[in-house]
Amino acid sequence: MLFQSRPKVLVPEKLSQDGLALMRSSLDVHERKDLSADELLEIIPEYDALLVRSETKVNAAVLRAARRLKVVARAGVGVDNVDVQEATKLGIVVVNSPSGNINSAAEHTVALMMSMARNIPASCASLKEGKWERSKYVGVEVKGKTLSIIGLGKVGLTVARLAKGLGMNVNALDPYASASVAASASVTLVSSLTELLTSCDFLTIHTPLIASTRGMIAEAELSQMKKGSRVLNVARGGTFDEGALLAALESGHIAGAAVDVFTSEPPAPDSPAARLIAHPRAVVTPHLGASTVEAQENVSVDVCQQVLEILQGSLPRSAVNVPIILPEEYKKLQPFVRLVEKLGSLYTQHYATTSGGSMTQNTFDLIYQGELASITNTKPLFAALIKGLLSPISSTEGLNVNIVNAELVARERGIYVSEQHSRDPSEHSSYSSLVTLVARPPSRSSSRAPAADTSVPVPAQQQRIISGTCSGDQLLITRLGRFEASFEPEGTLLICENYDSPGKIGVVGSILGREGININFMTVAPLSPKHALPVPSKEGTQEPPAKGVFLKESLMILGIDRNVPPHVTTDLGKEGGILSAYAVTL
Ligand SMILES: NC(=O)C1=CN([C@@H]2O[C@H](COP(=O)(O)OP(=O)(O)OC[C@H]3O[C@@H](n4cnc5c(N)ncnc54)[C@H](O)[C@@H]3O)[C@@H](O)[C@H]2O)C=CC1
Numbered sequence: 001m002l003f004q005s006r007p008k009v010l011v012p013e014k015l016s017q018d019g020l021a022l023m024r025s026s027l028d029v030h031e032r033k034d035l036s037a038d039e040l041l042e043i044i045p046e047y048d049a050l051l052v053r054s055e056t057k058v059n060a061a062v063l064r065a066a067r068r069l070k071v072v073a074r075a076g077v078g079v080d081n082v083d084v085q086e087a088t089k090l091g092i093v094v095v096n097s098p099s100g101n102i103n104s105a106a107e108h109t110v111a112l113m114m115s116m117a118r119n120i121p122a123s124c125a126s127l128k129e130g131k132w133e134r135s136k137y138v139g140v141e142v143k144g145k146t147l148s149i150i151g152l153g154k155v156g157l158t159v160a161r162l163a164k165g166l167g168m169n170v171n172a173l174d175p176y177a178s179a180s181v182a183a184s185a186s187v188t189l190v191s192s193l194t195e196l197l198t199s200c201d202f203l204t205i206h207t208p209l210i211a212s213t214r215g216m217i218a219e220a221e222l223s224q225m226k227k228g229s230r231v232l233n234v235a236r237g238g239t240f241d242e243g244a245l246l247a248a249l250e251s252g253h254i255a256g257a258a259v260d261v262f263t264s265e266p267p268a269p270d271s272p273a274a275r276l277i278a279h280p281r282a283v284v285t286p287h288l289g290a291s292t293v294e295a296q297e298n299v300s301v302d303v304c305q306q307v308l309e310i311l312q313g314s315l316p317r318s319a320v321n322v323p324i325i326l327p328e329e330y331k332k333l334q335p336f337v338r339l340v341e342k343l344g345s346l347y348t349q350h351y352a353t354t355s356g357g358s359m360t361q362n363t364f365d366l367i368y369q370g371e372l373a374s375i376t377n378t379k380p381l382f383a384a385l386i387k388g389l390l391s392p393i394s395s396t397e398g399l400n401v402n403i404v405n406a407e408l409v410a411r412e413r414g415i416y417v418s419e420q421h422s423r424d425p426s427e428h429s430s431y432s433s434l435v436t437l438v439a440r441p442p443s444r445s446s447s448r449a450p451a452a453d454t455s456v457p458v459p460a461q462q463q464r465i466i467s468g469t470c471s472g473d474q475l476l477i478t479r480l481g482r483f484e485a486s487f488e489p490e491g492t493l494l495i496c497e498n499y500d501s502p503g504k505i506g507v508v509g510s511i512l513g514r515e516g517i518n519i520n521f522m523t524v525a526p527l528s529p530k531h532a533l534p535v536p537s538k539e540g541t542q543e544p545p546a547k548g549v550f551l552k553e554s555l556m557i558l559g560i561d562r563n564v565p566p567h568v569t570t571d572l573g574k575e576g577g578i579l580s581a582y583a584v585t586l
């Protein structure tokens with residue numbers, strides 16, 4: 001992989017070298033352990049990628065300070081230490097490794113359950129102290145007991161299968177779980193938390209920390225459990241109320257608690273978590289669920305590969321704030337992404353120029369025809385359009401519109417786009433795929449997919465419409481307003497609307513020549529017969545035409561080697577028969 005200058009990756013936590021080695025040949029990888037929050041803020045502007053585990057707080061301040069950051073990669077599952085919402089706003093991709101450590105987390109859960117059932121940590125400590133206390137540490141078997149699982153996702157399901165192997169009965173509460181997947185693992189799905197709590201001997205939670213799971217198991221829930229039952233948390237601190245759990249242990253209602261994760265890590269001295277850790281019937285580990293050689297290799301390789309791909313311009317495989325797009329589809333979309341961005345940019349430059357510099361219409365139909373119409377996930381095209389529309393007018397330096405934040409940016413700017421997939425072969429031309437951008441008056445509130453508004457027909461002359469196609473990597477504009485065009489949207493172009501009569505090319509050529517501007521190519525776009533009627537007018541004047549004289553218009557598109565000064569377009573406009581002249585840069 002070749003990068004023009006080597007992008008920089010910051011790794012402030014311990015990550016397996018297996019993944020980091022993959023990046024070193026093309027990226028500058030800086031391992032900086034034990035950075036303070038202030039130090040992170042200070043150095044983050046230099047970096048293109050940030051790789052973290054659960055300890056680094058990637059908050060809004062860090063993300064806003066990061067001027068070049070393209071990706072935050074979480075070498076693990078939970079992204080609760082990353083402000084994903086802020087990253088999305090800023091167009092920063094957040095990826096994780098959704099399956100690299102699930103087996104380790106599930107095995108750790110079972111290890112804690114068995115340790116708790118057989119008092120292994122306490123009896124081990126007692127023996128090391130020189131004691132021999134056999135009757136004090138009588139345990140319980142897990143075989144035949146009920147394990148209740150909250151969250152039957154990847155870890156929860158793996159725990160369920162392991163527990164079945166130990167001869168346990170397993171039930172689960174997960175409103176989003178598939179009944180057939182649960183049945184295949186012989187797990188009984190229950191429909192209420194009360195049903196789950198009242199039936200279990202061991203309770204384990206495997207959900208993310210979200211609004212519906214924060215403080216999910218507190219005093220009321222613990223009191224519903226059978227006396228002598230045991231609880232486990234290898235998911236996230238904050239799903240259990242640590243104070244309530246401590247009280248239930250102290251009262252003896254709960255026989256044991258096995259906890260790997262805490263509300264604040266490491267827990268503050270004297271906090272409920274710290275007192276829970278100190279309780280003799282608590283089996284605790286310092287967030288070790290994913291800490292195995294195998295899991296760390298898996299997650300490190302997974303996210304490092306993703307960082308490489310993203311910095312190279314590919315779409316991420318496991319992003320939490322980007323829609324999943326199949327690689328085959330993404331490959332097919334690539335040239336059209338470039339095309340649609342050009343359509344957007346041409347639209348803004350062309351129509352903002354002809355309407356006195358303002359983007360008066362902000363509601364668009366983006367119509368896909370031909371082969372392109374069969375691609376369902378066109379989010380990259382939507383993003384490319386927003387980027388193209390805004391890049392010529394945005395004063396925001398480095399406006400970073402991409403697939404991550406396009407919808408948000410569109411909403412904030414009041415741009416509405418209805419994407420339409422037209423599969424009617426009669427509606428598109430001989431091109432294998434065609435994309436058409438049509439502006440219509442604003443009338444909708446959603447930034448995506450309102451229905452086409454056909455109630456107010458727009459006269460052909462005022463219709464703002466641009467079509468284009470791709471052949472391999474080559475882009476072509478096939479229609480600009482009422483004109484049938486055929487030009488590459490590349491570089492600086494001078495677009496002149498003129499009456500289709502002899503001598504116009506010479507006039508333009510000599511004015512440009514006088515200014516020392518080179519013409520690289522020139523093409524004429526005639527008026528499309530089906531799109532509009534010729535406009536009656538009198539060449540070179542604003543006067544009405546002589547009776548029966550109809551002059552057709554056409555567009556002259558010239559590829560030029562540099563932008564034209566404003567006085568040149570004014571001079572061109574003064575020439576008889578040239579109706580407008582303006583330059584666009586694509
Ligand atoms: N201790 C550690 O080192 C590790 C902890 N984890 C944590 O384990 C948790 C689970 O991870 P995965 O299984 O990979 O996630 P997952 O996304 O595959 O599964 C989560 C499940 O929770 C369910 N769920 C969501 N809200 C729920 C609710 N209100 N009630 C019941 N179920 C609900 C979802 O439907 C989903 O099936 C995460 O919090 C993750 O961060 C994961 C790996 C290591």
Ligand SMILES: O=C(O)C(=O)COP(=O)(O)O
Nearest residue numbers: 053054075076077078290
């Ligand atoms: O993957 C997860 O969700 C974990 O909790 C693992 O965290 P860690 O990478 O060990 O800091």
